[in-house]
Amino acid sequence: MKAYFIRRLLLVIPTFLGITVMVFAVTRFVPGGPVERMIAEARSQQAGMASADQDQPLSQGQIDALNAYYGFDKPILQSYGLWLGKVMRGDLGTSTRYYDPVIDMIFDRLPISLYFGLISLVLVYGVCIPLGVAKAVRHNSRFDNVSSFLVFTGYAIPGWVIGVLLLLLFAARWEFFPLGGFVGDFYEELDTWGRVKDVVWHTVLPVISYMAGSFAVMTMLMKNTLMDNLAADYMRTAVAKGLPFRRAVFHHALRNSLIPLATSFGNNLSLILTGSFLIEKVFNIDGMGLLGYESVVERDYPVVLGVLVISSLLFLIGNIVSDLCVALTDPRVTFS
Amino acid sequence: MICMNPLTARKLRRFRSIRRGYISALILAALLILAVSAELFVNSRALVVAYGGRLYFPTYGAMVPGTTFDLDYAYETNYRQLKKKVDADGTGWVILPPIPWNPLETDLKDDDYPPFAPSWTGGHLLGTDTVGRDILARLIYGFRTAIFFSLGLLAVTYGVGIGLGCLMGYIGGRFDLFFQRLIEIWSNVPFLYVVIIIASVMTPGFWTLIFLMALFSWMGMTWVMRTMTYREREREYVLAARAMGASRRRIIFHHILPNILSVVVTYAPFSVSGGIVALTSLDYLGFGLAPPAPSWGELLNQGWANMDAWWIAGSVIAAMTLVLTTVTFVGEAVREAFDPKMYTYYE
Numbered sequence: 001m002k003a004y005f006i007r008r009l010l011l012v013i014p015t016f017l018g019i020t021v022m023v024f025a026v027t028r029f030v031p032g033g034p035v036e037r038m039i040a041e042a043r044s045q046q047a048g049m050a051s052a053d054q055d056q057p058l059s060q061g062q063i064d065a066l067n068a069y070y071g072f073d074k075p076i077l078q079s080y081g082l083w084l085g086k087v088m089r090g091d092l093g094t095s096t097r098y099y100d101p102v103i104d105m106i107f108d109r110l111p112i113s114l115y116f117g118l119i120s121l122v123l124v125y126g127v128c129i130p131l132g133v134a135k136a137v138r139h140n141s142r143f144d145n146v147s148s149f150l151v152f153t154g155y156a157i158p159g160w161v162i163g164v165l166l167l168l169l170f171a172a173r174w175e176f177f178p179l180g181g182f183v184g185d186f187y188e189e190l191d192t193w194g195r196v197k198d199v200v201w202h203t204v205l206p207v208i209s210y211m212a213g214s215f216a217v218m219t220m221l222m223k224n225t226l227m228d229n230l231a232a233d234y235m236r237t238a239v240a241k242g243l244p245f246r247r248a249v250f251h252h253a254l255r256n257s258l259i260p261l262a263t264s265f266g267n268n269l270s271l272i273l274t275g276s277f278l279i280e281k282v283f284n285i286d287g288m289g290l291l292g293y294e295s296v297v298e299r300d301y302p303v304v305l306g307v308l309v310i311s312s313l314l315f316l317i318g319n320i321v322s323d324l325c326v327a328l329t330d331p332r333v334t335f336s
Numbered sequence: 337m338i339c340m341n342p343l344t345a346r347k348l349r350r351f352r353s354i355r356r357g358y359i360s361a362l363i364l365a366a367l368l369i370l371a372v373s374a375e376l377f378v379n380s381r382a383l384v385v386a387y388g389g390r391l392y393f394p395t396y397g398a399m400v401p402g403t404t405f406d407l408d409y410a411y412e413t414n415y416r417q418l419k420k421k422v423d424a425d426g427t428g429w430v431i432l433p434p435i436p437w438n439p440l441e442t443d444l445k446d447d448d449y450p451p452f453a454p455s456w457t458g459g460h461l462l463g464t465d466t467v468g469r470d471i472l473a474r475l476i477y478g479f480r481t482a483i484f485f486s487l488g489l490l491a492v493t494y495g496v497g498i499g500l501g502c503l504m505g506y507i508g509g510r511f512d513l514f515f516q517r518l519i520e521i522w523s524n525v526p527f528l529y530v531v532i533i534i535a536s537v538m539t540p541g542f543w544t545l546i547f548l549m550a551l552f553s554w555m556g557m558t559w560v561m562r563t564m565t566y567r568e569r570e571r572e573y574v575l576a577a578r579a580m581g582a583s584r585r586r587i588i589f590h591h592i593l594p595n596i597l598s599v600v601v602t603y604a605p606f607s608v609s610g611g612i613v614a615l616t617s618l619d620y621l622g623f624g625l626a627p628p629a630p631s632w633g634e635l636l637n638q639g640w641a642n643m644d645a646w647w648i649a650g651s652v653i654a655a656m657t658l659v660l661t662t663v664t665f666v667g668e669a670v671r672e673a674f675d676p677k678m679y680t681y682y683e
Contacts, residue, residue: 164649167640296623311529
């Protein structure tokens with residue numbers, strides 16, 4: 001088992017290299033990189049001042065200096081090596097758009113994604129486990145069928161589309177909730193209690209959309225595994241011995257049914273850490289996801305690569321944590 | 337390959353007995369027919385024109401210039417105006433499709449700016465989008481794009497998955513180990529983000545986008561097929577076939593594959609809905625098919641940006657809900673029919 005986790009940890013390295021090499025190479029061959037954009041900006045500034053001469057606004061020397069600054073003057077492998085060396089030292093470069101260090105930009109946004117992710121994680125487990133238990137115990141009742149229908153409808157539609165629907169209904173039509181963002185316009189002027197209310201106000205709709213994604217999977221997983229366990233021999237024995245059904249469910253079957261839920265914990269973890277850029281875009285939440293999306297739109301490649309580095313690392317670690325959870329909860333699992 | 341042996345017949349019977357799934361399958365089939373023959377229902381071209389003693393069927397084929405109907409222009413005939421004209425002077429008749437708009441034409445009014453709200457009299461049953469294109473037309477053609485995209489993606493990923501998966505499971509050894517590692521690495525790529533980065537660079541077309549998506553989604557099916565083949569390989573009938581000197585290809589295609597193909601069927605509906613969602617997400621973010629291709633994601637983005645025009649987002653979400661829930665219900669029913677779970681209950 002130790003060997004298994006060491007192997008998993010070692011596999012992080014080639015995975016990480018593979019992802020970054022691929023994206024690094026792609027960003028190299030793009031027109032409209034930072035240097036081209038600066039030339040365009042300089043041109044538009046000149047056009048405002050002087051006659052519309054179509055000459056190159058920057059001298060060749062300036063362009064070379066810019067290319068050298070961004071590492072475009074070297075062959076791709078060499079500049080990848082340089083970049084990787086900097087990443088190892090914790091330096092993700094500077095945004096070509098805002099001229100801020102990428103690492104600071106990411107760590108500014110990370111807590112916001114974390115906030116939404118954690119709340120939805122707690123709520124998903126808090127709601128899905130009881131719901132799944134109730135559905136399993138009352139299998140094929142009207143309650144089970146109606147809730148199954150709702151759960152599957154929620155499962156079929158992606159969370160961010162539910163988000164658009166929620167915005168349409170509760171923000172644009174009836175104006176119960178704000179249209180997006182993390183805090184309101186007058187956040188600075190509020191007292192502590194007002195600020196808490198303001199944040200909660202902005203949290204409700206995004207959290208519902210975050211939950212929509214894993215809600216159905218978790219509920220049905222809980223229900224199905226519990227039903228498998230309810231049909232197991234040890235349950236028959238327990239009931240035959242005279243244990244009340246309720247006690248048999250909660251003390252015998254439920255504990256065994258929680259194992260598969262632990263498996264999905266790691267996947268949820270990486271979603272929490274990096275957020276979903278679709279949901280963050282829909283609700284205009286300034287988290288990691290939106291940062292990554294906007295940097296792609298603006299061709300701000302240091303940020304694109306930085307977000308990729310951080311999110312894939314978190315994703316890889318999340319998967320390993322997921323396996324650890326399984327190993328910790330299920331003594332039968334050996335991972336050989 | 338799937339002939340009606342008693343087992344398949346029983347599965348089919350079981351599928352039909354699951355009402356929710358069966359009805360969903362019927363709805364989906366109707367929608368597919370509508371999508372394939374969309375030109376007959378949603379089109380700016382007339383179905384039939386009778387003019388000057390001749391019948392014209394302009395739906396398919398080359399465009400018919402206005403001069404054919406003695407109009408004063410040589411570009412494509414505007415059949416809605418033609419209908420008004422011939423109805424007024426009685427020189428012939430025109431049958432228009434139920435929705436007389438095509439998904440690309442803009443309908444502008446002199447006294448107002450789009451988007452126009454849904455109305456019977458205005459002719460746009462679900463209103464228009466922000467540049468004045470009919471939403472219903474764009475929804476139906478967008479569905480066609482989405483479903484064919486998703487089926488194409490399914491064909492590619494399942495083709496790779498079945499082929500590679502069977503080989504991995506059957507050959508085993510180092511070949512298997514190599515691809516196992518590759519899959520392990522590949523499935524850790526933050527898929528949507530990388531696709532967006534690549535798509536932002538190259539503005540993909542329909543097939544490039546399928547290829548790009550398939551590049552990151554072939555692993556699931558491959559893994560399933562590998563496990564199934566691995567299990568089947570140890571069965572006696574494979575041993576018997578091998579003892580009789582059957583080639584590797586024959587064993588895989590004639591013996592193993594028909595036995596594990598039913599698994600593929602149970603996965604397919606979920607892959608279809610996954611493909612539709614993926615394309616819509618990419619289009620919503622602006623990295624999918626190039627405009628002006630009709631697409632749900634692009635409409636959803638318009639609706640999201642113009643919340644006051646509630647009919648835009650509202651109709652896309654309604655359409656998505658209809659299609660995705662029916663696909664999911666079909667998937668659930670197929671799974672249930674292929675693998676019925678029998679439980680014991682305690683009261």
